[in-house]
Amino acid sequence: MVDRTNLDLFGKDLSVINLGLPSFGRDLAAQGVSVVDPSWQPPAGGDEVSVAALTRFLAWPEAAHRKVREANELAVKRLREAQPVILDVRVARDVVPGMHDKLILHAGPPVTWERMCGPMRGGVIGGLIYEGLASTREEAEKLAASGEITFEPCHHHASVGPMAGIMTASMPVWVLENKTFGNRAYCTLNEGLGKVLRYGAFSEEVLTRLRWMRDDLAPALAKVLAASGPIDLRTIVAQALQMGDEGHNRNRAGTSLVLRHIAPHLVESDLPRHVVARVLRFLDGNDHFFLNLTMPACKSAVEPIRDIPFSTVISTMARNGTDFGVRLAGLVDRWFTAPATKVDGLYLPGFSADDAALDIGDSVITETAGIGGFAMAAAPAIVTFVGGSAADALRVTKRMYEITLGEHPVYQIPALDYRGTPTGIDVMRVVEKNVLPAVNTGIAHKEPGIGMVGAGLVKPPVACFRDAFQAFVGAYDERAKALG
Amino acid sequence: MVDRTNLDLFGKDLSVINLGLPSFGRDLAAQGVSVVDPSWQPPAGGDEVSVAALTRFLAWPEAAHRKVREANELAVKRLREAQPVILDVRVARDVVPGMHDKLILHAGPPVTWERMCGPMRGGVIGGLIYEGLASTREEAEKLAASGEITFEPCHHHASVGPMAGIMTASMPVWVLENKTFGNRAYCTLNEGLGKVLRYGAFSEEVLTRLRWMRDDLAPALAKVLAASGPIDLRTIVAQALQMGDEGHNRNRAGTSLVLRHIAPHLVESDLPRHVVARVLRFLDGNDHFFLNLTMPACKSAVEPIRDIPFSTVISTMARNGTDFGVRLAGLVDRWFTAPATKVDGLYLPGFSADDAALDIGDSVITETAGIGGFAMAAAPAIVTFVGGSAADALRVTKRMYEITLGEHPVYQIPALDYRGTPTGIDVMRVVEKNVLPAVNTGIAHKEPGIGMVGAGLVKPPVACFRDAFQAFVGAYDERAKALG
16 A cells, blocks of 8 residues: 555655556556556557668658658648549540550559459459450450450559459549649449449349449439539538548448439439439439549549658558558559458348458548548447447547548548548558558458458558558668768 | 545545535545535526425325326337328318418417517518418508417417418428327428528518429429328438438438439429429528428427326427427426527628527427437537537537436437437426526527528527426326325
8 A cells, every 4th residue: 555645745746657567557546646657559569670660760860850741741731732523424445544445453552363352353254244355254264364454453543443443444434633733533433232343243233234334324424514514522522521421431421412413413414314313213222322432532632642752641552352552652653562451340141251352442542531431430330330339430530640640621520529530641650659540441252253241440451551661761761861 | 634544544435525615625636535526506496486396296195206207208108109201292271280271370389460579470471472361561461460360389280380480371381290190290391591481581582482382392292202102201310310410400411311312203203304403403402401301200209299197298399489388298288488588699691699589480399309409419510600519519418318208219319329319308307407408590580571690509498397397286286196
């Protein structure tokens, strides 16, 4: 027992800073002693290579650190200033840079046919059949393995794709522009849930829907955009965050707001009424319709930070179902990858974790730009879906402020008194604090041809963040020291 | 200074219960002594007549208290079980019980033309011109004062009306049914904001819009309902609460959800395309469209508790701009009124508190049924609008659990981990705890003919709750004692 009279000798209350086991502090607290627990963790989770990189980085002269700060401020400024608008819906071949008939774009960092996961192979099979380049699964697999088809990441073509993220030449795509910087971004249209190409399904049902989207939906949306003019997505995303969406796993509000905006224009078009009705029913029946708009909105927002020398801000996160990949503003197009991880999720009836593919899709671009998991506090429904509470959702977002450098000026969180979402992930902070970006996601079946089996939360692999930071320090070390 | 060694003599820690000034407790707490502050307030805010009524009530035999409990449990059960659906849109004359061409229904408890506030007079003037019973303001005022027109509360005709709440015979109305109990409720269609009849405006612009609503909007909605079948409002309200609405001052999500539900049916109808487009534009341009659905939904929910002997649950709250009125389940149709209060709000440019009418409208039926101000935690935007924080919004809802007897099974609040909204206001608790129902509202100009000037929060007058409780105790005292 602590002798309290000794404490009184000092004339005021004292506190104990406990650097020992937590139980030491608890014992003191139980006796009424004020205890401060610094909740200390070793830097970089104790990873020696990362600690060495951090040490090198911290030893840089102040002039170099100023350069890093200025570069990061520029990156955050650009992310905050992005103004994504929807311009058009067009055929990929006609607008996506470098698109051609033998090119298939996919989600995540580069991956070969041989290393592709099941759902991505399923998407490729479906894409080849959709394009008329194959008529059966077997033909498609043979063609895909033949070397005749080129596979490249969506991200290398100003594009993003959810889940498998397959884009082929004749697919319709949203055309977005970041008005502030003039760059464009592209994404396919969302098919809905369940048996859909992006989850690796390629049955006739899937292909029939894709053809309807190409023949009816896309031209209808193009007509709407021609009549309405560009649609301001920044405002709609901001409103959706006030309405329980976070723009990745929950898009009900955004879908509703887009639908109410386009409905009158659709009706005023010269489209047959049954087409207008089917388009409206399709949107009403698909609460993820808006995901394929938040994704290119975020892609258009990160493109202007693709190349900012000395910046440690993450410009891309993406997964292909085999690898999780990261790119930094300061290292331009260089990918840092590590094996994709399992998703902690809930499964549709009849499926379990045994059926699940690994983490997949470009949709983590939402988190990269400061919404999705980073705006989890706006959408507690997602956390409670996997057994958490509204307080957990708040905690997730608050944690993300620890690894980000700014707050978004218009994407705001009501439950945090309209604080801007955490924006601009600093890979140095991720590594030093050992706090990983929070990511929401859907779950695909691991085999081709099946589709969605669940949804949940995922922890990216720490290795790619550590590798990226080490490479950053290595790449800039000489230049940084020369500034001293 | 407290000698802590004395405390130790007892072998365990002691606490002090501080019934004195808060500063006594703070002094002890500063010395590390555990202090319990019961934050005591006198019952009924110290009101002697209410204390006397509470004393009489508490003296009732246990059998009487059991009867009160059972009656209140029944009331809460019925409120929880309500299943409001939209059946139809019809002309008031054809469906509203007792409606006739010389009858004007208004918001709140009964009020004569002489005692009507400005915006309600404005609504009456507009209603008479709309019906062709007068052609100028002067003619209308003369007719209204002549005794030839009957004025009755909407609430006496299974109806509710926002703000002035004027309903005349040829106005179109929503027809709702509480599926569980089979009772119906009616409400006019929402006109939008600004210069509108419900805020007392009656210019040509207002009347032209009302005629369009009668001639185009209402028949269109009726066609949709004929095609779609009844629309389940319980589910839509529940979803809207997950999307930042509270169903009284914020209805953006509810309006969006209704729009997306009806849009395909509208397009598939035989209505001219320009009519369909205008209906969709009107809904998209009016985020309060859904208010005139939450209101009759709540009216249909409270109607089954209109007459429950021995129940202290509030069955109606309503204001006519002159008086605030309350009815109890245990006293059936008897109104208890007190002068309407001022609204604490924000004003549109060019207007100030000097322009404001007093609290007005039947929209407080939402709070009576457990949404609106009671669900404030779901819609922090409303509180921040008047300078509060998200924490304030949480506090408002938490406070309402103190005066309610149940929680709604499907109307839930994400930020409170999906706790059901506080449902079933117990007038005894309101009086005893001196905690008044939290009410959100719009603000009308005090003169007829002008319209909306702001929105805010309002504290109902305590007197009508105290009167109602005293009357309840008086009405049941003999029967209660006889049970002993």
